[in-house]
Amino acid sequence: MEEGMTSDGESHRLTHSSEAGQAATAAYEMLRETRDSAEEIVSRILAVKRQGLPKSQLGELVTQMFLNFVSLRQANRSILLEEDRVKADTECAKAPVDFAIQQLHNSTYEKNRYLKAIKACQDFKSRYPDIELVPEEEFLRDVPEEIKGSTASDDAHKLMIKRLSFELFQRKELCKHHEALEERKKSLLETIANRKKFLSSLPSLLKSLKKASLPVHSQLGLPQTKKLKQHHLSELLPPPLYVIYSLLAAQKEAFDDDIDVEIEGSGKDAQCFARQQAMNDCGTSSNLEKSRFEDDAPDDDDDGQKMRKRSKKVPGGQHLEKAIFLEFHPLKVVLHVYDDETLDKKSDKLICLLFEYIMKLNVVCVGIESSDERLDDILCNLFPDDDGLELPHQSAKLAVGDKPMFNERKSLRPYKWAQHLAGIVFLPEVSPFLSGHENSSGEITGSIDASNIHSMHRLQNRVPTILERIRTRVKARLAHISA
Incomplete structure (x- = not known):
């Protein structure tokens, strides 16, 4: 019903607008014709004055000029009325546009609110976000009996708790292994330090050994030192x-x-x-x-x-x-x-x-x-x-x-x-070829x-x-x- 009324009002408004447009066009044509007539009367008045014709002709021309002024006022009034009508139509058409813009802003606001809620849901971090658990098959195969217990396979919450307990058990074992490796590394570093200390003192020992062996070299005639x-x-x-x-x-x-x-x-x-x-x-x-x-x-x-x-x-x-x-x-x-x-x-x-x-x-x-x-x-x-x-x-x-x-x-x-x-x-x-001489045949021989x-x-x-x-x-x- 409302859509039919809206369409009828829209068609009536369009028909009225077309008629008003034709009236405005007629008013502009009337204004142009009146202006041309006024210009012609003014030119005729000036011609009468220049030629010195009887002034009785001027009265008729002045009357026609006044009639043209009346026509100008009428055309001007029609144009102003058409302008007021166009402004009124514009104000009437502006209300639906403002309403549509308001609806667009409301829709954009609701969209942003929904997107923000979706992002908050996606960014939500659970209690165990960074723990990489072993696969369930491997867990059921390698888990000790004291951790496995009698958990039903269909209870996902308890199964997750058992898997977390198994992860904790594995990490404790790895910590113990890491401590053992650190102890071994410490002992190896001490051994390396002792050997470096021995190697640093080795040149002095070799120098003293070399000095002690010099008499033997001199007696045996070995020129190794030289x-x-x-x-x-x-x-x-x-x-x-x-x-x-x-x-x-x-x-x-x-x-x-x-x-x-x-x-x-x-x-x-x-x-x-x-x-x-x-x-x-x-x-x-x-x-x-x-x-x-x-x-x-x-x-x-x-x-x-x-x-x-x-x-x-x-x-x-x-x-x-x-x-x-x-x-x-x-x-x-x-x-x-x-x-x-x-x-x-x-x-x-x-x-x-x-x-x-x-x-x-x-x-x-x-x-x-x-x-x-x-x-x-x-x-x-x-x-x-x-x-x-x-x-x-x-x-x-x-x-x-x-x-x-x-x-x-x-x-x-x-x-x-x-x-x-x-x-x-x-x-x-x-x-050497430039330092030679020329022989009888004209060739240069060095x-x-x-x-x-x-x-x-x-x-x-x-x-x-x-x-x-x-x-x-x-x-x-x-x-x-x-x-």
């Missing part, structure tokens, strides 16, 4: 000297050659150098250059005379820079070469060579440890074009500059064969071809070749001197 010391020192050698030491030691051990190789120098200084090198590799370089520049910088309290005195020490600074470039590694390799033709080995020592390493230039120098001046230049030109007066590779020359580092009075020189023996490989400054260079390098890199040439030259020199 070998061990040499082994420790070899770990502190720079790579080039270590290569030379390993090659010479391998030559002596493999071929029983009449040579002796040993390492001399300060092990403590070598350790300090190795530690400093490790710090430099980690990015913490030493402040030697900074301190040197700070020492050379003038103080604010010094006068001009002191400045002039300090400026006279420039040559000493050059000698200091040269000394820095010629700074050798604390350790050196000593090679004793004996005559291999005598029956009694090591009865006649021919020469003693010293191998030292210049750290700044990455160069190995060789010298003779002898007071006999007749053997000072015995190593000069041991191989062709190798007098040892120049640095072997270009990088060292660029680092030093034009300052002479070696001369004929020094027996310690950077021979090329020593660099090859130490594993320092470098290219020649000028290609004095030394690539195969000869390779074979020469292999000869200089071999220990037997070097030892053979040294022995031959020393024997020839001694024979010439004795003759």
Whole structure:
């Protein structure tokens, strides 16, 4: 019934609205026509005044203008009445919308209340939420009789209580087992502590044992202590000297050659150098250059005379820079070469060579440890074009500059064969093919071809070749001197 009435009222309202809309359209058309008529009358009045026509025509035009004003007031009133009607219809239509919005808010509130109640029910925690019980079949199989009792299988509450009791029983057993394991762990830790204490005191015991066994080693002639010391020192050698030491030691051990190789120098200084090198590799370089520049910088309290005195020490600074470039590694390799033709080995020592390493230039120098001046230049030109007066590779020359580092009075020189023996490989400054001459056919022939260079390098890199040439030259020199 209400729905029928609502539909009839809605249709009546729509019909009334359509009729009102047509009336408003007619009022707007009337307003537009009246405005056009008023504009035409005003234009005619202005034309009469401009043309000077009789004023009797103006009275008729004024009357028509007044009629147009009346029409304008009537159209304006119709429009205002239509506006009031539209506002009234809007107010009438607003009430159902407000009612629908209120119903929507009520529905949303009830929905949120229901969702909150559902979430509270879902988040409700029971008394045993976090206990993971064993499956019921396993419980019925493993439960002891004192816990199982005479519980009916259909009583879920009592069955849950029995299962919780069984869980408590298992956890108590696990706690007892955990305590037993803790006791065992404690005893094992005590045993480990005692053994660590024994191991910490073991080096001192071994040191005292080693000290006590030294007389026995000396009586039996066992060089084990010296070998061990040499082994420790070899770990502190720079790579080039270590290569030379390993090659010479391998030559002596493999071929029983009449040579002796040993390492001399300060092990403590070598350790300090190795530690400093490790710090430099980690990015913490030493402040030697900074301190040197700070020492050379003038103080604010010094006068001009002191400045002039300090400026006279420039040559000493050059000698200091040269000394820095010629700074050798604390350790050196000593090679004793004996005559291999005598029956009694090591009865006649021919020469003693010293191998030292210049750290700044990455160069190995060789010298003779002898007071006999007749053997000072015995190593000069041991191989062709190798007098040892120049640095072997270009990088060292660029680092030093034009300052002479070696001369004929020094027996310690950077021979090329020593660099090859130490594993320092470098290219020649000028290609051998560029140093040749042009033959009759127009081809350039070098004095030394690539195969000869390779074979020469292999000869200089071999220990037997070097030892053979040294022995031959020393024997020839001694024979010439004795003759």
